Amino acid sequence: MADLLKVEKLTVAPAAAPSRLLVNNVSFSLSPGRTTCIVGESGSGKSLTALSVMGLLPKALQRVSGDIVFQGSSLVGLSNTQMCDVRGKRIGMIFQEPMTSLNPVLTIGFQVGETLSTHLGLSGKALRTKVAALLESVGIPAERANSYPDELSGGQRQRVMIAMSIACEPAMLIADEPTTALDVTVQAQILALLADLKTRMNMGMLFITHDFGVVADIADDVVVMFRGEIVEKGSVGDVLDRPQHPYTRALLDCVPDAEGRKALKPIDYDWLKGASV
Ligand SMILES: Nc1ncnc2c1ncn2[C@@H]1O[C@H](COP(=O)(O)OP(=O)(O)OP(=O)(O)O)[C@@H](O)[C@H]1O
Numbered sequence: 001m002a003d004l005l006k007v008e009k010l011t012v013a014p015a016a017a018p019s020r021l022l023v024n025n026v027s028f029s030l031s032p033g034r035t036t037c038i039v040g041e042s043g044s045g046k047s048l049t050a051l052s053v054m055g056l057l058p059k060a061l062q063r064v065s066g067d068i069v070f071q072g073s074s075l076v077g078l079s080n081t082q083m084c085d086v087r088g089k090r091i092g093m094i095f096q097e098p099m100t101s102l103n104p105v106l107t108i109g110f111q112v113g114e115t116l117s118t119h120l121g122l123s124g125k126a127l128r129t130k131v132a133a134l135l136e137s138v139g140i141p142a143e144r145a146n147s148y149p150d151e152l153s154g155g156q157r158q159r160v161m162i163a164m165s166i167a168c169e170p171a172m173l174i175a176d177e178p179t180t181a182l183d184v185t186v187q188a189q190i191l192a193l194l195a196d197l198k199t200r201m202n203m204g205m206l207f208i209t210h211d212f213g214v215v216a217d218i219a220d221d222v223v224v225m226f227r228g229e230i231v232e233k234g235s236v237g238d239v240l241d242r243p244q245h246p247y248t249r250a251l252l253d254c255v256p257d258a259e260g261r262k263a264l265k266p267i268d269y270d271w272l273k274g275a276s277v
Pocket residue numbers: 014022040041042043044045046047048049058060061210
């Protein structure tokens with residue numbers, strides 16, 4: 001199957017300190033209809049990798065080298081205007097905290113509609129019909145279109161963000177810790193919704209998480225990052241059942257068991273430093 005996204009030898013560093021590599025030689029690919037999870041602890045470079053794909057690296061940082069090929073064309077070097085067209089239309093995005101992305105003084109129907117009128121030029125009845133259908137498709141009754149974000153639960157707000165992110169039927173969805181702020185039951189519902197949408201729309205999904213429980217639920221393929229580098233990648237079955245790298249094994253040891261107990265063994269970072277990467 002042709003790759004939807006190919007990240008090749010991506011390296012990111014602060015503009016002021018180009019030798020301090022925050023993302024180092026990262027390569028992976030994503031196919032339509034599949035979910036690749038990037039997993040690793042805080043600071044391992046997951047978000048910077050995703051932000052690089054979206055062309056949204058903070059100003060102080062730069063892509064030192066590497067290519068990002070989406071649907072057969074490189075995204076590197078696109079102007080801001082060209083990249084704005086790709087984002088939202090061909091690549092959807094959802095983040096951890098929906099409240100910071102939603103405007104509190106506008107109804108959710110208006111905000112979902114704004115995405116459709118901006119990117120697809122819809123208006124009037126066609127717009128209202130599409131907004132209603134989109135809200136229903138993410139499990140929000142269409143009559144809630146007139147609600148404001150603070151009248152919704154955290155899970156419902158994330159559903160609204162998902163509706164906005166899929167409004168233009170993007171080929172790829174990037175989700176950066178979209179369920180971290182939600183309680184476990186709601187988290188499971190949102191993961192199920194994303195998995196269902198991915199299959200129905202044949203989207204490729206790049207899913208960032210630090211949680212191997214989430215990986216087990218949603219991933220087809222897994223990329224494990226440690227200190228800016230990929231230490232292991234493969235199918236979810238291989239990585240979870242037969243982890244090759246000591247860092248992956250250490251992370252898996254920290255996943256709570258069925259009774260919610262954490263493994264007693266802490267990660268031995270000094271030993272990992274010496275492990276081959
Ligand atoms: N604007 C920035 N300027 C300098 N360093 C940064 C900047 N943003 C991130 N970093 C550093 O880059 C490294 C990778 O950060 P990144 O946000 O990708 O980690 P992460 O794996 O997504 O972690 P988290 O799960 O906490 O978001 C970290 O060491 C972080 O401190």
